Amino acid sequence: MQPADLAISIRSYGDVRSTDKHDYAQLVLPLQGAVMLDIEGRQARLDPLRAAFVAPGAWHSQLGTSHNRSLILDIAAPALPAPLRDQLGERPFHALNAASGKLVEFMGLMLDQQAAPPAAVQAWLGLLMDSLTLESPQPRTRLAVLMAAISADPGLPWSTERMAGQAGLSVSRLHALFREEHHATPHGWLQATRMQYACTLLARGSLPIADIACRAGFADQSALTRAMRNSLGQTPAAYRRQAQENLPKS
Incomplete structure (x- = not known):
């Protein structure tokens, strides 16, 4: 995955529901507060213990229920391997294990300090994907972390x-x-x-x-x-x- 394939930011959602659809994949990883998210009729409350994957082309809407901040990753569809995209999209709401939660917290701090260079984000994303799919870090992920x-x-x-x-x-x-x-x-x-x-x-x-x-x-x-x-x-x-x-x- 190239740096141009990935955009990362921190966003807050208001108390007015908004609907969206886009041709890239999106990970919603709450840092604080809660967000109600509907992905093509499937609904869940997101908080720092639960994240969501929005597949390319999926209609979705979100509503902030309190003060909230979420780490948002926009990933170009061609950059995401189809098996991984299908695996995440089949079950779009994901309980975060301890490893995933620490990774999200870490990147939130890095962005707050404006200290997240592209190489570090790339390495971090590989670890996050492995943790979300309950796999041990893959060799290429290990290499990316080493290089960072x-x-x-x-x-x-x-x-x-x-x-x-x-x-x-x-x-x-x-x-x-x-x-x-x-x-x-x-x-x-x-x-x-x-x-x-x-x-x-x-x-x-x-x-x-x-x-x-x-x-x-x-x-x-x-x-x-x-x-x-x-x-x-x-x-x-x-x-x-x-x-x-x-x-x-x-």
């Missing part, structure tokens, strides 16, 4: 063994998944992620280059310089100068 964790803190000592352990996979399975999903080795993807992180810090601020090298996971400034020369043909200082010269003038 590395992207958030690439400076940690991410050996291939540590990456595999974090994802709950064998080293050989981790290598196979990276080849299938990203046409790269775990180490190759890690190095590219660290380089991207370093470039972002160089372009956006004035941190010393040695500090940036450490934060991005390079052994020292010399290691970052060698890596940038090999991949970009520039030193960190030259990259920073060029990037900041190209920033829009205020």
